[in-house]
Amino acid sequence: MPELDRRDFLKLVGAGAGAAAAAGCSERVTKLIPYVIQPETITPGIPVYYASTCRECPAACGVHVKTREGRPIKLEGNPAHPVNKGALCARGQASIGRTYHPDRFAGPLQRGSDGKLSPIAWDQALDVLAGKLRESAAQTWLLGADRGPTGNEVLARFVSAVGLGGRIVYEPFAPESLRAATAAVFGIDTEPLFDLSKADLVISFGGDVLETGSSPTEHARQLAEARDVATKERGGARFVYVGPRLSMTAGNADEWVVAKPGTEGILALALAKAAIAAGAGAEGGHGALASLAGGLDPATAAARTGVDAKTIERLGAALAKAKAPLALPPSTGLTSARGVATAGAVLVLNQVLGAVGNTVQIPAGSGTKTTSYKDLLALVDAMKSGKVSVLLVHDADPLYSMPASSGFAEALAKVPFVVSFASSIDETTNAAHLVLPDSTPLESWGDASPRPGVRSLLQPTLAGLFDVRSIFDVLLDAGRKLGAEVAAKLPSGDFRSILEAAWSDTAWRDALARGGVFAETAPTGAPGLAAGVAKLEVAEPRLDGDGPFTLLAHPSPMLSDGRGANLPWLQELPDPVAKITWQSWAELGQEAADKLGLVTGDVVVVETPTGRAELPAWVRGGLRDDVVAIATGQGHGVGRYASRENDGQPGEVRGVNVLSLLPTLTDEAGGRAWLCTKAKVTPAGRKERIAFSQASDNKRQRELGETVSLAALLGEGGHGEAAEGEGVGEGSAGEHEFIVPYNAVDDAAATALHRWGMSIDLDRCTGCSACVAACYVENNVPVVGEEQVIRGRLQAWLRIERYVTEGELDYRGGRPARSSHESLGNVDVRYSPMLCQQCGSAPCEPVCPVIATYHNPEGLNGMVYNRCIGTRYCANNCPYKVRRFNWYDYNLKNFPEPLPLMLNPDVTVRGQGVMEKCTFCVQRIELARQKAKNERRAIADGEVTTACAQACPTQAIHFGNLKDAASVVAKKSADAKRGYHALQELNTRPAITYLAKVTRGSVEG
Amino acid sequence: MTPPPPAVSVADMIRPVPTPPDSQANQDILAVMGRPTLPYWLLLGFLVAFVHAAGAVWVYQVYEGLGIAGYSHPIFWGVYIVTFVFWVGIAHAGTLISAILYLFRSKWRNAINRSAEAMTVFAVLTAAQFLGIHVGRIWKSYFILPYPNQRGLWVNFKSPLVWDTFAITTYATISIVFFYVGLLPDLAIARDRSTGWRKLLYTALALGWHGTGRQWKAWNRSVLHLSGLATPLVLSVHSVVSWDFAMSIVPGWHATIFAPYFVAGAIFSGFAMVLTVMIPVRRIFGLEAYITNYHFENMARFILLTSLIVGYSYSIEYFIAWYSGVEPEQTSFWYRAFGPYWISTWIMIICNAVVPQVFWFPKARTHIPTIFVVSTLVNVGMWFERYVIIISGLSREYDPAVWGLYTPHAAELTILAGSFCFFAMFFVAFIKIFPVIAIAEVKELVIHERAHGQGGAH
């Protein structure tokens, strides 16, 4: 740069500050600080990005790790990566916290005679491990998640070289039933790939693909593409959801078929039959179908599934008519003891509809034999009978994520020596004798291959904060200690060199830079049906116990199988549907609750043959009345945030682990079954405050989450929240006679080059909350904890409001019921991101006595923390309530060491007593301005975007310069038919234009 | 000096009044400032102690953060602002009685204006504190003053809060000036009749007042002008306070009626507070001869009048909410009456609009216990009025997703109680240090009546 200007100076200072914060954490870190010898790649104040891969879930999205002064501070999607194409889900965003987690082990630990874990040196630790291996290699088992091709290979070599008992690959949510079904139906042991983007009619049989499926980010993007009103005609693809619960995915569907849980397969077959009756299926599958769905005429199917015959015929006809239909199998929650048959039936339906080879790809099976749940159960038995003397656990927390009824706890207690490779405390590690902390994904080398043709790389982006080592190097070193012949059988060199060798078939540096090698494989074509089809027994699943309710243990979108529970952001991110944070809750249907005399907040006792749990009820219309739904993920007794430790009650369990209620059932092929028990629900006679992040889902017909009917959009008249100019949201308060049209561009200085604006497409927003997580990480937003959330002090700058229907002017007193407007079969759910609207005539500005908030020349509503004295008038006067106040010194109290290291140095950490809010990521704008300024030009479109827009899987959010008429945001904002401004009758002149959600109506036959 | 004839009640003094004995007024009124009794010390001690306790709570709040109060996300203002408005309202009676009634030459004010002015000063001081207690960063609150600074940054004169700062400062200053000017002659009286430290104090404060011609001439003129200035000030201060709310877009706040509505409410509560305080004071110190039922009756009339205005405002608010056809406004008012805050709302309506109606009956207006009960209820009602306006307004705004509820927490309630003790502490001290009745002005009446009684000396 020509000379050091103010901003650069500030950045240097910021870097210094970051350094100061980092100092005293460990001497390794302090080396980052004073650049006595400046690393070539690093300019203080300028972020450096490294391509890597997210390891939060098996989807293996590509990420760009944003580092500042050698410290990762944020993860962003890798645009070049075929899976996520630049987006990154909430869990991915939050996963950066694992590296800076206050619970992290500083080095290896050994459990002493006193029963406490105490530090030891690596050499010792390795000797201990080697010693154990020498004693009883054959009785040593390796248990953990998939670690990618190279990682798995190294582990396999280790197992064979040392002669271990074996390795169990354990992924609680692994779609084993689907895999087995594919094997049965098509004779290929593989996972089918579903491409929603090509479909014009998607029917999901309980597949929650948008939040907890096999690849949520990818599927969300594909669905949005398929339904893009701008490019696809007549609103694009239709989406039908079959299932007992109005999940997030269901809320994004056009039609919700409320079938009995477990009968998805039957319905699939019935639909297949109906489709054929309606003339579908030139392709094969008829024969198989005949044997499978002999007597499944609509009437009988209706009786068995609880879906009326007319619907079945209508949907069958629609599927027959569809050019590119796609049927999605159930995901984890609805995987029953008949999981294989159910998934098989869905695949058969796809086959009948001719979807296979088109919207459904059956990739070639990978030769490597994968272990399954039943192998794990076998191991558990072995452990019980004392046949296992050493258990090496990595990347998994079986003690938590195995159903209590499996007896894993007793089994583990019988194992004399348990080694954990976890990088921070979890249930299993808490019972381990030796802890050899693995490096976190941000610190380690590795690769992943979510599907054939896609090979993704992990690279370390941070000099280890702690004295931790990669599991592979540890095992290799331990193995080599066992003598020459073992060492000979092990791959040579450290894991990095092994990885590089494994990638020798590629241009290593390019792959590293791009994040991997992405060769999209050509469509495999449609394999014919295999003989296995005939063996499928599609029927109602076995459910243990009795009781009026079926227990639906559905995966938590944020906490997943519990691995997210110790990440404070994921705990505080509201569940997209329930809008509950930090807690467990039992969902009950409205009628069922009325029968039991329960209201939201009443504690209920849920009893199954294998356990009982007490937790507060959330009564909702969007759930079958014969189902009680509990999310996975809570119920940890250790972990600063997973347990109640951070609330000052160490050892106290947070919430309820639904796995304590589930019997240990498997599907036909030995895969894990989740939908497997009935339950009794009785009132416990007490209440609990639920940590809701949203007060009401009643929109009261106000102009917030608007919809526009497809008919109105296509100008076909007809009734609908119609579309004259601003006319979205007819029926909203005020009927718009007060609305003054305006041009947001006028709200920037005439001389300014930019007027920053945003467009949010509610038709694309799925409510996944990735944007919220991104905002937390980007803007150092503090996590406040359960008690504060209950007191209504959530600090989120960006929240996703979930409204159901237009709402009504109900005048009931007291606390509004959280879910008053859901009803079975109703999919009118509006997800509406709410953030600072950067108003042109902002109500918050004139009331501030000290000009701590003002309108900057580029149209941003600036917030000057240093000037704020905390009168809080601005927040009172903000109709959108997007301003948050620092009730406490979150800055000091809510970022325990070493969390401060992940703070974004470009964003002030707010102190006690000041107001804070979204400013369109002004720090990113300023960063982009540097380049533009040096080149004496305006910031180009796409050169800068906000954290929320960057993260969005469906690109519902667009940010840019409204003064540039060619910019995407300007074009989107100009949409007269769908565009509206939140509460526009207040004439606050927002810079954000919402595009109303399109209601496509249910599917015509 | 001729021996004093037996004392006669001033009750009949006004119409027509027999001349009280020579300087009887001095003796009676200065007697109040006599040696304090044990109960007095106990009371004062308790007040001082409680004020300190509340102070400690406040210090803890500054250290810990406003989180210890009951605030939640939609409700950013709570008991502190409620109490601020309440005390500003109380502060209105004094200046009103002194200034406006002075201009109207309603002489009956003389018996109560001193104590009323004192209350004004103390109430303003109490209120002003709450601005500081309320803000998030008290240590930066001086930013609100337009002082030159190296940032070159001034304050936002468009903000009602800045208006507020100016209005409250002005009001406090003018009230103190008014209080002091009115006090001058009485200080001289006290000076001439005291010894020891009191002598020193009064000599200093009296500025050598002799009641000479030019002193009285300047004094009369000053009082006239101060009254002239204070009258619009009284009306403006609570208007400005009301604009803190009316200038916002919060449903239930954004109303043009607020200024007159708040001013009436302020006078209403001010008079009520004067009554609540003066009735016991008169009883304890036997001032029946000077503060008579006649005074109380007149104040009761004022309370009746202002109660009608306040009641009218309540109904108009609802009418406008309905008539405007603005749904958020309607919802807000519906919740105000029937929502979670219905109790507060009905306390407000009954205490402020219904109960005072008993003053239509002359019997009630002259029955001291009744007046005392009513005025106390009015004070309660007026506190709840502000509570209802602020809390229920904020809890139901435009975005239903972030509606919320608010319940005051221990810290706030302690500080609220502390504010009453703070006010009482000053008043109790004042009783023993300054004449509770404007002696000079009482004498003005006495002498006039005496002169006329003697048919003049010309």
Place this chain on the structure above:
Amino acid sequence: MPLLVGVFDAPGNVVGSIERLRNRGYDEVEVYCPAPFPEIDDALIEKPSRVRLFTLVGGLAGLFTGFLMTIWMANDWQLVVGGKPFTSIPPYVVIGFELTILFGGLMTLLGLLVFGGLPHGRFGVPDPGYSARFSAEEFGVTVRCKERDVAEVDALLRANSAKEVTLVEP
């Protein structure tokens, strides 16, 4: 020179005696009143008090300060707030008004001190001829005259129904 003090009960008599004394050419007359009686002050000093001038000046000063300060400060560093003009008079009226009152009030106080001759006398030393009675309910008229006139003044005061007349300084 001798100083006589006449003690009166009724303000009317005080006024009468002041007028007579003046007519007889006694100018060093002072009165002590326990309460405000405009007629007495006017009898003593014809000209209306100039306190009002102070009030006026103060008020105007306040008004101008208010408007000039607000307008200048709002334009000294122009920051857009709520999309409103920098010089928006209506809100500034409030400041102008408050300062009018503030300055006016303080100037009035100053006027009282200046024209009331306060502080008066030496600390804790009352005027000769002043008595605590005059802060009770009696009026005092002091006259400074030549010795030969003492008798006349005394008579004159008594003639105007002074309760008693005493010679405090020979």
